[in-house]
Amino acid sequence: xRRLAPLLFLxxxxxxxxxxxxxxxxxxxxxxxxxxxxxxxxxxxIVVEPGFALQAASLPQPGAITYWLDLRTVAVTQxxxxxxxxxxxxxxxxxxxxxxxxxxxxxxxFTVTFVSDTDKGATTAKAQVPPWSFNIxxxxxxxxxxxxxxxxxxxxxxxxxSLDTQPLVVGSAGFMAMALLAFAGxxxxxxxxxxAKRGGRAFAACLRRLRALAGRGEDEAAYETALLAxxxxxxxTDGRRVLADDLPAFLTRNxxxxxxxxxxxxxxxxxxxxxxxxxxxxxxxxxxxxxxVALTRKLTxxxxxx
Amino acid sequence: xxxxxxxDAMLSDWREAAGRFERxxxxxxxxxDRAIRLLTIALFARGHVLLExxxxxxxxxxxxxxxxxLGGAYERIEGTVDMMxxxxxxxxxxxxxxxxxxxxxxxxxxxxxxxxxxxxxxxxARPQVHSLLLRLMAERSLTAFNREYRFPNLQVxxxxxxxxxxxxxxxxxxxxxxxxxxxxxxxxxxxxxxxxLVFDPRFHDTDALIAGIDGGVLDHAAMAxxxxxxxxxxxxxxxxxxxxxxxxxxxxRPHEAGIRLPGIDMSALIQGxxxxxxxxxxxxxxxxxxxxEGRDWLVPEDIRAxxxxxxxxxxxxxxxxxxxxSTIVPELCRAVFDTVPAP
Numbered sequence: 001x002r003r004l005a006p007l008l009f010l011x012x013x014x015x016x017x018x019x020x021x022x023x024x025x026x027x028x029x030x031x032x033x034x035x036x037x038x039x040x041x042x043x044x045x046i047v048v049e050p051g052f053a054l055q056a057a058s059l060p061q062p063g064a065i066t067y068w069l070d071l072r073t074v075a076v077t078q079x080x081x082x083x084x085x086x087x088x089x090x091x092x093x094x095x096x097x098x099x100x101x102x103x104x105x106x107x108x109x110f111t112v113t114f115v116s117d118t119d120k121g122a123t124t125a126k127a128q129v130p131p132w133s134f135n136i137x138x139x140x141x142x143x144x145x146x147x148x149x150x151x152x153x154x155x156x157x158x159x160x161x162s163l164d165t166q167p168l169v170v171g172s173a174g175f176m177a178m179a180l181l182a183f184a185g186x187x188x189x190x191x192x193x194x195x196a197k198r199g200g201r202a203f204a205a206c207l208r209r210l211r212a213l214a215g216r217g218e219d220e221a222a223y224e225t226a227l228l229a230x231x232x233x234x235x236x237t238d239g240r241r242v243l244a245d246d247l248p249a250f251l252t253r254n255x256x257x258x259x260x261x262x263x264x265x266x267x268x269x270x271x272x273x274x275x276x277x278x279x280x281x282x283x284x285x286x287x288x289x290x291x292x293v294a295l296t297r298k299l300t301x302x303x304x305x306x
Numbered sequence: 307x308x309x310x311x312x313x314d315a316m317l318s319d320w321r322e323a324a325g326r327f328e329r330x331x332x333x334x335x336x337x338x339d340r341a342i343r344l345l346t347i348a349l350f351a352r353g354h355v356l357l358e359x360x361x362x363x364x365x366x367x368x369x370x371x372x373x374x375x376l377g378g379a380y381e382r383i384e385g386t387v388d389m390m391x392x393x394x395x396x397x398x399x400x401x402x403x404x405x406x407x408x409x410x411x412x413x414x415x416x417x418x419x420x421x422x423x424x425x426x427x428x429x430x431a432r433p434q435v436h437s438l439l440l441r442l443m444a445e446r447s448l449t450a451f452n453r454e455y456r457f458p459n460l461q462v463x464x465x466x467x468x469x470x471x472x473x474x475x476x477x478x479x480x481x482x483x484x485x486x487x488x489x490x491x492x493x494x495x496x497x498x499x500x501x502x503l504v505f506d507p508r509f510h511d512t513d514a515l516i517a518g519i520d521g522g523v524l525d526h527a528a529m530a531x532x533x534x535x536x537x538x539x540x541x542x543x544x545x546x547x548x549x550x551x552x553x554x555x556x557x558x559r560p561h562e563a564g565i566r567l568p569g570i571d572m573s574a575l576i577q578g579x580x581x582x583x584x585x586x587x588x589x590x591x592x593x594x595x596x597x598x599e600g601r602d603w604l605v606p607e608d609i610r611a612x613x614x615x616x617x618x619x620x621x622x623x624x625x626x627x628x629x630x631x632s633t634i635v636p637e638l639c640r641a642v643f644d645t646v647p648a649p
Contacts (some may be wrong), residue, residue, distance in 0.1 A: 228649065240644035244608045275545040275649035276605045 020125035021114065022084055024046040032135035036098050039072070040107070040134060044089040046127045047081060051116045054078065054087050055124075058113035068097040069107065087112075089129075099136045106133040108124075203300040206233035210293050220280040226292050227271045233296070234264075237303075244268040256302050263295040317539055317597065318436055320532050324350065325596060327523045329377050334366055334371045334515050336502055337494020343598075344373050344489050344615055349461065349524075350594040352533040353486020353587060354443050355476075356428070356619075357465040365465040374519045377481065378421030378459060380528030381412045385431035387473050391438040395450045413448060413482055414455060416427070421459040421526045428464040429474040430634045436481045443484040456560040458530055479579070479622065486587050488619040533594075540593040541603045545649040549606055552646040553613070554585050557621060558640070564642045570634065577622045584620040591616055614639045 027043045034040060043050050054076060062071050075090040089112075097105060109131040116123045147153065188195045209229045213222050234242045234250070237257075245263055251258045266287050274283035324346055331342050331417050341357075345368070348355045358364045373380045383394065395411045409415075413423060425431075425439070439462065442448055446457045464485070466477075474642035482488070493499055558580050561572040592608040599608070618635045628636055 122313055231649065232647070235647065241646065243606050243610065243648060271649065272605055276543045277603045278600075 005008055012191075020049045020052060020123075021127040022049070024127050026129065026132050028134065032066065032137075034095055034134055034136045035139055036096065036136075038095055040093040040095055042091045042093070042107070042132065044091065044129050046087045046089070046112065046129075047084045047116050048087065048125065048127070049116070050080065050083065050085055051125075052114040052125060053116070053117070055113040055115050056221065058111065059089070060091075060110050065093070065108065066103075068095065070094045070096065087114075092124060095136060097136055099138045100142050102137045103133060104135050106131050111284060127129045201300075201303060202233040202236035203296055203303045206230055207293070207296045207300050210289075210296055214289065220284070223280050223284050223289055224274060226289055227267075227274055229295055230267060231293060233299075235271065242268075244272050256305070257299065260298055260302065261294065263291075263298065267292065267295060310469060316532075317344060318533060321597065321600065330375045330519050330523050331368075331371045334519050335368045337496050337499030338368060340365065340492065341491055342369060342372075343491050344487055344612065347439055347591050347594045347598065347612060348486050348552050349376065350533050350536055351486060351587070352461065352530060353591065354462040355464070355483060355487045356455060356482070356488045357463070357491055358468050358488055359465070359491030360469055360493070361467060363491050364613075365491050366426060367515070368491070369463045369465060370512070370516050371519055373422040373424060373463070374516050374521055375523050376422065376526050377521045377524065379416035379419040380422045380424065381416060382424040383412045385425060385427040385429065387432065387436070389431050389435055391434050393517045394435065394438060395448070410450075412443070414450060418456055418458070420457050421461065421529075422588060423460060423462050425462060425464040427466060429466040429477060431475065433475055433478060435477055436475070438483060440480055443481075459526060483530070483579075483581055483583060485619070486591060487615040489615050507579050516646060536592055536597045537590060539602055542589065542593075543603060545602045545643075546606065546609075546627065549646065549648045550585065550589060550609060553609065553642055556642045556646050557617065560642070563642070564646050565638070565644055567634070567637055567641060574624055575627055575634070575638075577624050579622040581620060584617060587615065588616045610643055612644045613643070622636060 002140065023046070025045045025200075029041060056076075059074055059076070060071055062073060064070050070093065072092040072094055077088045078091075079086050079088075093107060095105070109129045112127045112129060114125045114127065116125070146154065175182070184194075187193065206229045210226050213226050213229075231242070238250055238253060247261070247268060250264075251261060270283040270287035273286065274280040277283075313446060325347075328342055328346050331345075332339060335342065345355060349372070357369060359365050383389075394413045396414070397409045397411045399407055399409070401407045410417075413420070423442075423556065428436075437447075442457070442460070443462050446460045448455045448457070462485075467474075468490075494503070508515060556565060558576060558578075560567075560575060566572060567575075589604075591612045592604055595608045595611055596602070596604050615637060618639060621635060621638070622628075623631055623634065
């Protein structure tokens with residue numbers, strides 16, 4: 001009796017393992033009619049006890065299995081079925097066996113592991129997927145009859161339907177036109193060659209710089225930088241250096257700015273006091289930074305109209 | 307704009323006197339307001355002036371009018387081809403008693419009171435005479451009769467004819483550099499002034515016209531003092547200093563400053579010139595202009611107003627461009643002001 005006990009245990013454990021994996025079934029579309037390079041598909045259905053889940057690491061890895069067989073893809077779907085859990089593996093192999101005669105090839109089987117995690121511990125069960133075979137045929141005769149022209153062994157190329165290029169031509173022309181239009185817009189904005197006469201948006205650029213300066217608070221350095229920025233914009237608009245006494249001449253050359261005459265005069269006066277006279281402190285009282293920004297905004301509006 | 311400190315009442319009084327002086331000269335010489343303003347600036351900057359222009363546009367009349375309005379001792383000499391430096395200093399002749407005499411010449415005759423020495427047609431005199439002028443103009447002194455003469459109030463006014471080139475001698479660069487300004491004079495463009503000049507008999511008798519000017523408008527003896535007071539009283543900010551240096555750099559090296567003139571190789575245009583003395587003169591004259599405008603600080607407009615007259619004759623072009631000087635240099639000056647940013 002004492003000698004029987006281990007045997008009994010072995011039997012029981014094998015029985016429990018068998019019962020945890022209920023069925024393993026391999027289905028293939030057809031077992032014959034495959035050639036070199038064909039994809040061989042197989043569907044493996046495994047039904048296990050509820051609570052068991054597939055251990056992904058135990059699945060066969062895509063890649064070369066033998067020298068003539070590659071596993072391309074493995075897809076897993078899991079569903080519950082009749083009190084059990086059904087795991088379906090969709091396997092796609094590719095055959096590289098260059099057969100000289102019709103023969104059966106065997107795809108090797110593999111083992112998949114299932115795990116059931118409970119609070120008492122983990123139980124594993126292995127499902128053995130059996131090997132299955134398919135028939136492969138050669139692509140051509142082994143010894144074809146001799147021909148005079150060896151080129152006739154080659155089959156002619158398959159005919160390809162000629163594509164209609166009209167939509168592509170129309171499409172690319174359309175996109176080309178859109179690109180040109182966008183480029184023209186960019187050139188207009190940047191006053192590149194055909195629009196060079198329009199003059200740069202000097203005051204707009206100046207306004208951007210002033211806005212950046214306005215955040216720096218009311219110190220004298222920022223104020224003088226702001227004055228300089230507006231000076232440079234005036235210079236660029238006129239194409240020469242504009243001094244305080246040049247205001248009437250500037251307005252004669254650029255009459256659209258005449259309605260800001262008073263503002264420009266105040267600016268030039270403040271600049272003169274700041275740079276050449278008593279200093280920026282007095283000039284800041286005469287014309288605060290906010291007024292310069294407001295003046296530049298009006299000048300920018302005039303610039304955009306012209 | 308009237309920021310002159312109240313403590314400087316003397317400067318304000320003198321500014322009014324300068325205004326009266328300008329009005330007095332303007333009464334006699336019509337249509338030359340700019341030249342009169344420049345001459346006024348030169349007077350208060352204590353600089354010598356060369357007037358240049360066509361025949362009969364009133365160069366001599368203008369200088370005589372200025373000399374008359376300024377007052378003080380005045381001497382005048384005409385440049386000729388056979389003139390020698392000694393002719394300026396002494397004069398030899400046989401007196402009534404048959405004995406030779408040596409008398410002081412035009413420069414020394416008024417001794418040290420001389421306030422205006424007027425050299426007419428200076429380009430007709432030989433270079434020897436020009437070199438005598440170098441020391442007289444730069445140092446306001448002269449050695450003669452074994453002693454040194456000093457002329458603290460001296461200002462040399464010269465004129466020359468622009469058209470004539472026969473039997474004339476170009477002024478050496480050193481002499482030209484000692485003139486504060488070279489003022490080009492043209493007949494007035496204004497139709498009213500032209501009519502008056504031609505038909506009004508008042509302008510036909512030059513002597514009577516000059517005599518009609520009030521001679522006591524300015525105190526010529528105080529001019530040196532007031533000139534120094536102006537130079538000390540007018541402030542130049544760091545911005546204007548940078549501006550002047552920028553102008554100077556652009557004038558001497560226009561190519562590097564990015565100045566381009568059509569048909570001219572800018573890198574081979576300027577041979578030299580624009581001396582530090584010239585730039586110092588520029589600031590002197592600009593300070594006077596600021597003072598006349600009622601400011602006690604310099605602005606770029608002051609520099610620009612006098613720049614061509616003070617600087618143009620100090621720039622020496624390569625010989626290939628020298629013949630076209632009268633068109634190139636004004637263009638260059640304008641381009642310099644269009645290029646150098648202020649402030």
